[in-house]
Amino acid sequence: MRISDLAKATGCHLETVRYYERIGLLPPPERSTAGYRNYRDSDVERLQFIVRSRALGFSLEEIRSLLTLASRTELSCKQVDGVARTHLAQVEAKQRELAALAAELRGMIETCHHDTRATCTILQSLAG
């Protein structure tokens, strides 16, 4: 399986695959005599895990942890749970931040009477 096949199978950009290898998130695959990367099914699974985790907003470092944790299947998943809960908490914090921000933007927009910029409440709000 070549790099473009792996990319297609996972929906991951080809250059991103190489990037993940470079930062050690994907193991360096075997190479053909010409130096082309040869991937196996296990690489597809690992990359799928990464792509899916990214879609859920996990950082590459969090994913690195998750991959390490996942490899020791006999241990408890307390730590996995911890990573997920921490991430959820971050997402929720970001949600609160955006909610406050959206409310302020709406206020700014709604109070504006849309005449000249000299009396624009949007600009006045932004000025402080």
Place this chain on the structure above:
Amino acid sequence: MRISDLAKATGCHLETVRYYERIGLLPPPERSTAGYRNYRDSDVERLQFIVRSRALGFSLEEIRSLLTLASRTELSCKQVDGVARTHLAQVEAKQRELAALAAELRGMIETCHHDTRATCTILQSLAG
């Protein structure tokens, strides 16, 4: 007014002030004979506008537009309104994205029985 005074007056990091100047968001100020930057009150206002806009999530390019738009006080504020509404729409899109993400994370976490990693539903979800 020196650069550290401007930074303190606006709550902006000192190095960020120089950065904003470098990218043309702040005009190059006058210099003392030794080459130190001398700022005026109008610089404080401009930087305050930038800092406040950043806090509301506007990108530096959006802020660049807003600053240009703001300078022509006699014109209507339709375009200002447009920038603000576009930004609000982006924030709302991000909110929807985060809401979906949080829901999925919660589902993952709640269904997990927390025994071994082999049966961890969090890891299974991430695997696809």
Place this chain on the structure above:
DNA sequence: GTTGACTCCGTAGTAGCTACGGACTTTAGT
């Protein structure tokens, strides 16, 4: 005069990719 705080500048680092360019290899078609 000397110490300490301040300022200068250019450069590099952060996250997570994406794009580019020039060389090489493989594949399909004739």
Place this chain on the structure above:
DNA sequence: ACTAAAGTCCGTAGCTACTACGGAGTCAAC
């Protein structure tokens, strides 16, 4: 067998919005 197109290789630079660093020069107080 030959050629053209598509795929792959690698290193490097670009993106956003900063932040940090290092070495040099400057200013204020004691």
